[in-house]
Amino acid sequence: MKVVNEIKIQFPSKSCNESFARVSISAFISMLDPTLDEIADIKTAVSEAVTNSIVHGYKDKLGIVYINAKIYDQNKIMIKIRDKGCGIEDINKAMEPMFTTCTTGERSGLGFAVMESFMDKIKVSSKLGKGTTVTLQKTLRSRRF
């Protein structure tokens, strides 16, 4: 499959950048004429992944969140969200709906469930002490290149 367009962005893991990240990605994919539902799905999934990097990956310290987004032919998009944070000990456990390591009761533990249900495919790779990469894929039904 051929890459039609690509962007890379990086920013410090400040929570105010969560909106910057999802709005940037939605601007990038706008060239594909996505439907409003598709935009909402992708913005939500990106917001979840970036929030995970900020809340869990880097916890109380500041680090860099890296996003690499690609548009392939046939309307396929791939978004990689990467951090160099603490990593996930047990990915299967982390992906269980309602599982959270947060003890304040303010996190639902549904981030991965949303990414799975709103995107076509999600891949998570992680190494303790090294960081986590979440890869999101979706094929849009709109205009084709």
Place this chain on the structure above:
Amino acid sequence: MAVKVDINNNILTLYLVGDIDHHTAKEIREIADLNIDTYSPKILIIDFKEVAFMDTSGIGLVMGRYKLIKSLGGEVKIINLSPYLKRIMSLSGLSKLVKIN
């Protein structure tokens, strides 16, 4: 994000405006809890009519307020969810705990 607050006959209504994510949820939570503390409402209504975007931070926000209001013997209602917001809420099973209109 902005929160408009209305209190009337033991009913506290929070009108949420803008985006709800992990960043803005903190501010909403502080305003909500301050008002819940002050008025100890019997019913908390959270109005989502003006919410443009929400991720699962919004679910955490509602769950947290549900626990707080329940401990005071009250109940929580959620109103004016768009189909998109309903889709996110439906992943949470929240509809078993709070009334969604």
